[in-house]
Amino acid sequence: MSCFPLCFRNPPRSRFIRGFVHPLCAWRRLLALALAVMVVAGSSAQRPTIFDAPQSSRIVSYELDVSLDSATRTLRGEGRMAWRNPGAVPVDSLQLHLYLNAFKSDQTTFMRERGGTLPGFAEGWGWIDITRLETQAGADLLEQLLFIQPDDDNAADQTVAAVPMPSPVLPGEAVTLTVAFEAKLPRILARTGYEVRPDGQLFVMAAQWFPKFGVYEIPGQRYVPPDAPAGRWNAHQFHANSEFYADFGTYDVTIDVPAGYVVGATGVRVETSESDGRRRERYKAEDVHDFAWTASPAFLEYTDHWRHVNLRLLLQPEHRGQARRHFDAARIAMEGYDRMVGTYPYTTLTLVDGLGASNGMEYPTLILCGTRYGAPRWFRLSELVLIHEFGHQYFYGLLASNEFEEAWLDEGINSYVESKVMDGHYGPGSLVDLPGMPIGSRAAHRLLYAKDAPERGALVTNSWEYASAAEYGKVSYSKSATVLSTLEGYLGWPLMQKILHTYFERWRFRHPTTRDFQAVAEEVSVQDLDWFFAPYVYGTQVLDYAVTDLETSQTEDGWHTTRVRVERLRDGVFPQVLRVAFADGTAQDTVWDGQLPAATFTFTHEIPAVHARIDPDFLVALDINRLNNGRAVTHSRAFGLRHTFKFTLWIQYALHMLASLF
Amino acid sequence: MDSVRAAHAGVAVLTPGRTLLVRGLQAARGRLGLVALLYSVGALLSLAFAGLLVKPLQEAVAASSYAPTLAESFDLALWADLLELRGGAVRSQLIHLAWIIPVSLLWKAAASVGILHALQGHSFWQGAARYGPRSLLLGMLFFCLSLLVVVVVVLLFALIGAQWEGEIGRTWVWFFFGPAAAAFGLAVVTVMRDAARAALVVGGRSTLDAAAAGISAAVRHRSIGIPFLVCLGAGSLFAALSLLAELVTPGALPAIVRFAAQQGMQVLTAAVIVGWYGCLVAYAEAIWPRSVPSSD
Numbered sequence: 004m005s006c007f008p009l010c011f012r013n014p015p016r017s018r019f020i021r022g023f024v025h026p027l028c029a030w031r032r033l034l035a036l037a038l039a040v041m042v043v044a045g046s047s048a049q050r051p052t053i054f055d056a057p058q059s060s061r062i063v064s065y066e067l068d069v070s071l072d073s074a075t076r077t078l079r080g081e082g083r084m085a086w087r088n089p090g091a092v093p094v095d096s097l098q099l100h101l102y103l104n105a106f107k108s109d110q111t112t113f114m115r116e117r118g119g120t121l122p123g124f125a126e127g128w129g130w131i132d133i134t135r136l137e138t139q140a141g142a143d144l145l146e147q148l149l150f151i152q153p154d155d156d157n158a159a160d161q162t163v164a165a166v167p168m169p170s171p172v173l174p175g176e177a178v179t180l181t182v183a184f185e186a187k188l189p190r191i192l193a194r195t196g197y198e199v200r201p202d203g204q205l206f207v208m209a210a211q212w213f214p215k216f217g218v219y220e221i222p223g224q225r226y227v228p229p230d231a232p233a234g235r236w237n238a239h240q241f242h243a244n245s246e247f248y249a250d251f252g253t254y255d256v257t258i259d260v261p262a263g264y265v266v267g268a269t270g271v272r273v274e275t276s277e278s279d280g281r282r283r284e285r286y287k288a289e290d291v292h293d294f295a296w297t298a299s300p301a302f303l304e305y306t307d308h309w310r311h312v313n314l315r316l317l318l319q320p321e322h323r324g325q326a327r328r329h330f331d332a333a334r335i336a337m338e339g340y341d342r343m344v345g346t347y348p349y350t351t352l353t354l355v356d357g358l359g360a361s362n363g364m365e366y367p368t369l370i371l372c373g374t375r376y377g378a379p380r381w382f383r384l385s386e387l388v389l390i391h392e393f394g395h396q397y398f399y400g401l402l403a404s405n406e407f408e409e410a411w412l413d414e415g416i417n418s419y420v421e422s423k424v425m426d427g428h429y430g431p432g433s434l435v436d437l438p439g440m441p442i443g444s445r446a447a448h449r450l451l452y453a454k455d456a457p458e459r460g461a462l463v464t465n466s467w468e469y470a471s472a473a474e475y476g477k478v479s480y481s482k483s484a485t486v487l488s489t490l491e492g493y494l495g496w497p498l499m500q501k502i503l504h505t506y507f508e509r510w511r512f513r514h515p516t517t518r519d520f521q522a523v524a525e526e527v528s529v530q531d532l533d534w535f536f537a538p539y540v541y542g543t544q545v546l547d548y549a550v551t552d553l554e555t556s557q558t559e560d561g562w563h564t565t566r567v568r569v570e571r572l573r574d575g576v577f578p579q580v581l582r583v584a585f586a587d588g589t590a591q592d593t594v595w596d597g598q599l600p601a602a603t604f605t606f607t608h609e610i611p612a613v614h615a616r617i618d619p620d621f622l623v624a625l626d627i628n629r630l631n632n633g634r635a636v637t638h639s640r641a642f643g644l645r646h647t648f649k650f651t652l653w654i655q656y657a658l659h660m661l662a663s664l665f
Numbered sequence: 666m667d668s669v670r671a672a673h674a675g676v677a678v679l680t681p682g683r684t685l686l687v688r689g690l691q692a693a694r695g696r697l698g699l700v701a702l703l704y705s706v707g708a709l710l711s712l713a714f715a716g717l718l719v720k721p722l723q724e725a726v727a728a729s730s731y732a733p734t735l736a737e738s739f740d741l742a743l744w745a746d747l748l749e750l751r752g753g754a755v756r757s758q759l760i761h762l763a764w765i766i767p768v769s770l771l772w773k774a775a776a777s778v779g780i781l782h783a784l785q786g787h788s789f790w791q792g793a794a795r796y797g798p799r800s801l802l803l804g805m806l807f808f809c810l811s812l813l814v815v816v817v818v819v820l821l822f823a824l825i826g827a828q829w830e831g832e833i834g835r836t837w838v839w840f841f842f843g844p845a846a847a848a849f850g851l852a853v854v855t856v857m858r859d860a861a862r863a864a865l866v867v868g869g870r871s872t873l874d875a876a877a878a879g880i881s882a883a884v885r886h887r888s889i890g891i892p893f894l895v896c897l898g899a900g901s902l903f904a905a906l907s908l909l910a911e912l913v914t915p916g917a918l919p920a921i922v923r924f925a926a927q928q929g930m931q932v933l934t935a936a937v938i939v940g941w942y943g944c945l946v947a948y949a950e951a952i953w954p955r956s957v958p959s960s961d
């Protein structure tokens with residue numbers, strides 16, 4: 004692997020002091036030049052995906068030319084955007100997302116839900132104005148453009164617009180619009196905008212920066228009844244807690260920035276040129292449903308590759324020592340998702356080390372990771388974020404579920420797989436690897452769910468309808484991951500992996516729903532899983548089983564009878580394994596369907612029992628209290644002794660510290 | 666003034682650091698009773714405190730069948746469940762046991778002068794009784810000085826941090842230079858306070874004179890810093906070894922063996938403390954010779 008910096012624009016100063024070039028550096032520069040030539044030469048032939056044929060329905064296509072005015076933080080764009088009617092009946096209006104308008108005032112739905120801005124945001128507002136919108140025939144559509152608020156009737160919200168067409172778009176027909184727009188980037192409040200580095204250099208994360216078609220769902224697609232007379236637009240306003248939903252298509256975008264800027268974008272870079280103090284880069288992407296780009300003169304650029312994928316890393320200069328760490332995590336992510344889910348079909352992946360709230364976000368073939376200077380190795384937050392965001396290339400990018408309506412399908416399934424990748428590679432301390440206190444990703448998700456009002460929040464909920472951002476996060480990420488861990492515990496990993504793989508193969512480049520995921524799970528496992536999905540995916544039932552009593556007695560013939568009482572303490576029902584361990588090291592298992600509020604089981608054995616445990620292998624991660632899952636015949640002093648000793652030592656040192664001040 | 670000059674000259678001919686260290690080592694080796702006393706009080710206080718804290722947790726775990734698991738390894742799920750169940754009881758125990766803080770501070774004030782007194786060949790308890798109240802005053806005075814040092818360091822580094830923009834600067838300011846400066850400041854105050862107690866007990870100074878002498882000693886005679894650093898290094902080493910035994914080998918050692926090894930380190934730490942006071946006695950005898958013989 005090469006983790007070789009291509010720092011032509013941002014050379015480390017030490018290498019160029021007084022014109023001296025160390026022989027090793029000279030070789031490196033030559034090698035870098037050769038590599039760059041190879042990359043440029045290769046890129047002209049590089050396709051955006053590994054496939055020759057279209058993989059998605061390619062409902063939309065965009066050819067846009069966008070220019071960044073770095074002084075005013077404004078984008079000016081123009082080009083053509085096309086939409087094809089996938090339905091069987093004519094469509095008389097289009098719907099467009101204009102998401103930068105979420106940052107237009109403090110009265111937008113996004114801002115209201117978010118509870119306002121941060122201090123010092125006064126100059127940071129952003130918006131998008133369409134200045135030209137015409138059909139190919141030259142009909143001006145701008146006059147008819149109408150802002151709509153399908154979610155909350157907030158008249159101050161201009162993040163969705165409807166455009167009546169002069170004539171209906173016929174089934175299968177594509178309509179091409181000529182568009183020009185001006186977009187003022189907001190200061191980064193959430194995901195998109197600009198930020199100024201402490202050294203004065205600009206960082207731009209252009210996401211949701213252009214007018215983007217909503218999704219026209221046809222009868223039978225997602226939740227539109229198959230017998231509906233026509234399809235319907237699914238275009239939600241920009242909400243504080245939600246992400247996005249768009250149709251697959253092709254993008255051909257030329258980005259014009261001041262010379263000296265390093266650009267990263269969705270897709271494959273096919274052309275670059277510089278003239279008149281400007282740099283132009285052209286990117287092509289296929290079978291993706293969004294296009295994002297970033298630019299900054301401060302970026303350090305590194306490249307690497309994994310199988311068929313060219314990796315680019317755009318790093319803030321403060322983090323120059325962490326390039327290898329990023330590439331290592333990227334490889335772990337790519338190998339993990341490839342093994343567990345399926346093949347990554349794109350030929351590029353750009354890792355961006357953004358600023359502030361732009362980090363921890365995903366776009367097709369471009370992810371924002373983020374790190375900190377001096378981030379300790381034992382706390383793998385950078386790795387977690389990178390692996391998670393890469394996972395979104397699958398659960399969001401390829402399996403393009405509606406993030407507004409079913410966020411768990413991308414955040415939740417992805418959190419589940421991310422925890423498998425993290426725990427599988429880094430071990431029990433995958434997240435926090437402190438000696439004596441390892442914390443894994445699965446355990447962290449279970450904790451965040453089980454100890455934070457587990458009875459609140461169903462997985463299938465509109466994102467903006469959660470009570471708070473915290474609840475949205477808990478449910479969409481941690482509860483979902485815990486639900487799927489539990490399903491894995493029930494079905495076993497081989498079946499679960501087959502479910503993930505089948506779901507991926509069947510639904511990639513499409514818009515699956517919870518119903519589709521359940522159908523795949525039921526098909527692969529050959530069983531009805533309604534009993535599981537209804538309470539834990541659609542519902543808010545809570546699982547807690549306990550062993551509440553354990554009695555042993557010796558029978559006349561010398562055998563020992565053990566009676567175990569188990570109880571279901573909450574409304575959640577789940578089949579349980581009850582295991583009784585005996586003094587000779589043997590154990591007996593029995594299965595309880597968990598339906599009744601309580602049950603008593605009797606075991607007879609020639610050796611006395613030592614303890615009984617329900618869910619002995621901790622497969623039911625949804626059980627919110629594992630401590631009450633077991634009961635011992637005799638009380639053990641091991642814990643008390645060990646921790647009295649341990650706490651004694653800690654207190655001794657605490658007293659030393661305290662005394663040192665007095 | 667002459668006596669002060671003479672005293673300073675006395676220190677100058679001491680071969681400072683080494684001689685002080687030798688006296689300190691002799692004190693630690695020769696007064697094992699003091700070491701035992703210092704260790705025992707700390708250990709008993711800590712053991713009692715720990716026992717009371719662990720009690721509600723032990724009650725919840727004992728019958729759960731997970732006691733051996735939790736004794737040998739860390740399990741986030743079980744600990745989270747345990748703290749959810751008994752976190753309230755632990756918190757209330759902590760509140761009820763808050764008396765340990767003033768008690769340990771009182772003990773520190775009394776023990777420090779008791780040791781200084783004992784190292785001069787007198788009774789520990791008489792020293793603690795006679796100088797304890799004034800030692801307490803000195804403790805409070807220098808505690809205020811410690812707080813002032815922390816406040817000054819925080820303000821100073823906030824100003825520096827504001828000038829030094831950027832992530833790298835902030836990281837170094839707040840995670841390295843700031844804590845290092847605070848630690849250095851607190852170490853200097855510690856030397857001042859302990860020297861002041863030595864001036865009080867060995868030099869027979871009044872409380873305020875002792876405080877001034879302590880400050881002066883730490884500022885003017887850097888030789889006292891050498892034994893302090895050696896003692897601090899030794900104490901840190903023992904602490905590191907204790908933690909290593911705690912963290913690196915969970916489950917590899919029987920709990921009682923691990924605890925015995927760790928307590929061995931605590932005994933050595935107590936010996937280092939007695940040694941440090943031995944250094945201070947040597948220092949004080951040289952710099953602040955008593956004009957009036959002790960009545961002990």
